[in-house]
Amino acid sequence: KGKGETADQISPGEKGYKIRIAEQFGLVYAPLMIAREKGFFEKYGLDVEWKRFGSGGAAREALASGDLDAAFMGIPPFLIGWDKGVPAKVALGYVVSPVSLVTYNPEIRSIKDLKPGYKIALPSPGSVQHILLSMAAERELGDPRALDDLLVALPHPDGAAAMIAKKDIHAHFTTPPYLFEELSQPGYVEILKGTEAFGGEFSFNVGLVTLKYHDENPQGYAAFIQGVNEAIAWINLNKREAAKILSPKFNLPEDKLYKYMTWEGMNYTTATYGLLEFAEFMKKTGYIGRLPKDLSEVAYENVLAVIGKREGGQ
Amino acid sequence: MATIMDVEGLCKRFQTSKSEITALHEVNFRVRQGEFLAVIGPSGCGKTTLLRCIAGLESPSLGEIRINDRPVTGPGTDRMMVFQDFNQLFPWLTVRDNILFPLKLVNRGKNNIERKVLAEYYLELVGLADYGHMYPHQLSGGMKQRVAIARALALSPKVLLMDEPFGSLDAITRTNLQEELLNIWEKTGVTIIFVTHNIEEAIMLADRIMVLKSGRVEKLMINTVTRPRYYDSPEFASLWEHLHNLLQGRREKEKLKGEIKKEVGLAF
């Protein structure tokens, strides 16, 4: 459509579009931090107001209340919000990331071994991890909710602490850097990878923009897409330098950060994978009440253009 | 001497959740300029209520109180009250500031220096010139009462209302303060209405003694004992006896139960 075209025609140096972006904290948000450090948004004329949130839930509520224009989150939390009427759509893919179920208990070697009495930590109900675990449970145990009673909702750092202390928690479905931290301890192994559970690649995080912002500020929207695109492109070309820039932000040694950023499966990309698969599964299992009739209900034109290319026009 | 205060047909009723209590029934009397009037009577007879009405802290249900022919409508510094409570000084002010604070409030004295001089004068008067810098908690009970008297006097009220000011003091401190009060009264010529339930105290101090019983003036008599008064003089003993009988009535053993009932009535 026309709007997609204008997005490409924005040239550097224009000024004055305001946008309020959720600033979140974590390795997967590296491109956003780079864009901020290197001024990629300003380059396309965006005047960014950064807003910090402690959890995806809070960011989603802020999108709903009109307090925020753009945020990043997993596809399942987005779909839950969409189902309930949060006025936002996917504007771009963001990152493909490893996400795995880790255990230290030698008696657990697959999710079939997770008998009542064991406890699995993950960040929250309705999170990517939760849906992935449901998918695996459906496939291997025949019931998507088979493991629900074993779940413990713990923020990542607390989950990792519980795993390392070996207190009460027997498995943790987590992402970098906790994933790397846990796997570097002796005896900790992955028993389920996200890609196995999902059956392919999927976007761990996608970028959302509110309908209002998209419709009222087409140039701002385009500039936002441009900025993220450029940041991702830059990061993929300059991982070393990115690690150097971000190392003080994360308070991590540069080498370690570089290792994390180049870990197998860590892939910063604007392509969106798995939107429809998640939606279908979540509808089937009752996590959402309706299915998008058409992908245009959940994603903007520029995403559709890409998916059309990659997923055969669905 | 001229009449300074007229109390006419004073009634005071209190509405409680269960009933109406009549604390004062048709009280009538006059007080002359510079007079020392003592009010005695059993507990609950309305002594405090009478003083509070005069002070303007309660408004009469019926009747009127006039000071120099102007009716009393609320509290004012022309009638200063001294309470029984040792708690009547402001604990956050020094003794001197407890006296200066009201002086500033009513704008007595032209400036701070003049007010300080005034405060010192009254502290001297009650014998506490050396204690101006102390806080109330550092004083004994008797000293606190003297400060309260000094504070009241410093405002040079027309009438000084004293509600059992020496009630919680031991006998010796009490005797001393009585003497001092008489001295001050003589020096300043202030009019004093003094509530007590101690017969000796009333006789020692007052020109006239009013006996209040169940909210009525039972008797208003001139104190015939000539000053200076001594406890062991025969006039003293006979007035004491007279007042004692008036207060107690002809009490028989059987009455005891009745008295207890009355007490319970009050306690509820």
Next chain:
Amino acid sequence: MATIMDVEGLCKRFQTSKSEITALHEVNFRVRQGEFLAVIGPSGCGKTTLLRCIAGLESPSLGEIRINDRPVTGPGTDRMMVFQDFNQLFPWLTVRDNILFPLKLVNRGKNNIERKVLAEYYLELVGLADYGHMYPHQLSGGMKQRVAIARALALSPKVLLMDEPFGSLDAITRTNLQEELLNIWEKTGVTIIFVTHNIEEAIMLADRIMVLKSGRVEKLMINTVTRPRYYDSPEFASLWEHLHNLLQGRREKEKLKGEIKKEVGLAF
């Protein structure tokens, strides 16, 4: 009559952060079985301290107290104390339970029924038979003191120690309670040590009167006024005068300042 209590060379010193206070200096006296001894003296002379030592609530610094020749080592129900404080009843117990509770504690009476009978008897004795079911807050001050006396008596102590029990009461209630106390004393034959700073009260009640001053026994005299005693009898007046002078000393005007100083000393 036999001696029930011996006080020998009793000294009591209090260690405070700044200094040492000697509340009692070498106090010696004996009390006979069934005697009514009054202790009078100015504030701070050591009256309360003396009673507390006898009650075993303080231990003497020097000297000894013997009851029936057995030295006192701590509190015990053979010596029951009645305080001035209206607060001495347990507010969470009814009047009856305030009496039953100590009876149960010391296992007086064979069973609950017997104890209830005892409690009723003593309530009757103090004229409160109808008030057993009430809570302390529902009683007047005088009634509370009577309950405290009943509670103490119910334990049939050898000695009843009373520390200004009528100090905060009004004159009339006080006179009534004095009469009642005399009645009870006659009926039960209990030995009573009664602290007061009211001279009339001491004369009205006691067989002997001990005058305490600055922690020393100034005088221990037999009360020569014959019972029943009347305020207006000449013997009463002369004993009153005598005690009054003893307590006050030959006070001159100049002494006033000194007295104030003493008060301040106490307040610090």
Next chain:
Amino acid sequence: MAKTMRHLVIVVILIVFWELLARSGWYPPLLFPPLRDILRSLSIHKQEILYRTCYSISLIGKGFSVSIGVAFLLAGLAVFYKPISEGVSTLMGIMHPLPAIAILPIALLWFGSGNRSIIAIIIFSSLWPLIANIYNGFRSVPATQLEVGRNLGLKGMNLMLKVMLPASLPHILTGLRIGWARAWQASVAAEMVFGASGGEGGIGWFLYKKRFMMEIPGAFAGLTIIIIIGILVENIILAYIENNTIKKWKMAG
């Protein structure tokens, strides 16, 4: 009764105010649901809410009773032994400004991620006000009553149980009231931040789930329950105890 009526009137005013705000259209209805939706959600989830509420109460029951026991023990010892009193007051100075949430990581470490951690947080938040009030209560027992007790031959534990305990009831009840509010707050907060396990979990977990699933009327239904329980405990249970003890005896704190 008149008081209860007046309170009801105020509650009704608040409800009407809420409804007006919800319908004003100033806030997205998604986040600010009208009363009807909240009530509907309450009735749909009533079984789960009941279960979770009971669960929360049972956790609080456990934690709070430990708190009470420890508080009595420490306050009792502190009254009799000076060094313990100093120790307890220092500990209180250190612990009181610490938000219960800040000690979550340590609780996790020591007690694991289960109920025991939540109970530990409940104990941590209710212990200090309990100790402070009970200790204050013990120290403000009228001296005369203590001496009457000693005169009657009571000492140590007996004096404590038979005189100091009833005499300090007004302070103890204040402590219970504050401690209860804090325990209840802590249990909800701990579950909301910290999560809980699926099979188990109290009303905080219910709130947490509803929030993450964006079922906002459900979240408000949970909040309503929290408020109602708070009012019930305060106005019915504690008020009942007060009316039958310190109010009946006219004892003032």
Next chain:
Amino acid sequence: MAKTMRHLVIVVILIVFWELLARSGWYPPLLFPPLRDILRSLSIHKQEILYRTCYSISLIGKGFSVSIGVAFLLAGLAVFYKPISEGVSTLMGIMHPLPAIAILPIALLWFGSGNRSIIAIIIFSSLWPLIANIYNGFRSVPATQLEVGRNLGLKGMNLMLKVMLPASLPHILTGLRIGWARAWQASVAAEMVFGASGGEGGIGWFLYKKRFMMEIPGAFAGLTIIIIIGILVENIILAYIENNTIKKWKMAG
């Protein structure tokens, strides 16, 4: 001074105890760092910690001063007007059991995701204890002192300022003490749960980041600062005020 010394001794005992536990090897050092690591982290981050602490204090300063103002206003009105007293007491009954965290979503909605939400949470948590204590204080001003005030011709606002306010200082200070602790707790908790906004953020945000990156010594360094600030405010500022007012005047609450 002797008291401060004894408190110090107790603090030293606690530190030694910590160090022994940390070195015992019972807990993974990653989660239970020895003192040395915590101190090192403190010194590395001292600038950031200082900045964030000041930031937190400035937020608390804003929220707390609003709380104090509103509390005085409401308590003052409640003393004079019965319906307001009823309204305030009902509101308190409803709001007190609500954990500040549970109102986070609503705060977000009404005040946006910025500092204003955190300030709102600070106000919410410190307001109720402030009102309760100030109101209690006003009501327990000795009747005689009030009447002396009236006898001197004071009424309304003047009576309030010149008599009731100083006379209720002991209660007001208790309220400030509790309110301060709650405000401080709320600000840390809110930032830890809720994040911070803009480029800014207080000590709670520092804790959050350190925990997020599993830099546990840093998290404990943050906790230490929270404790120290709590102790400073309690033992230095509030103790100073107390020593120069109610202690000097021997006024009891």
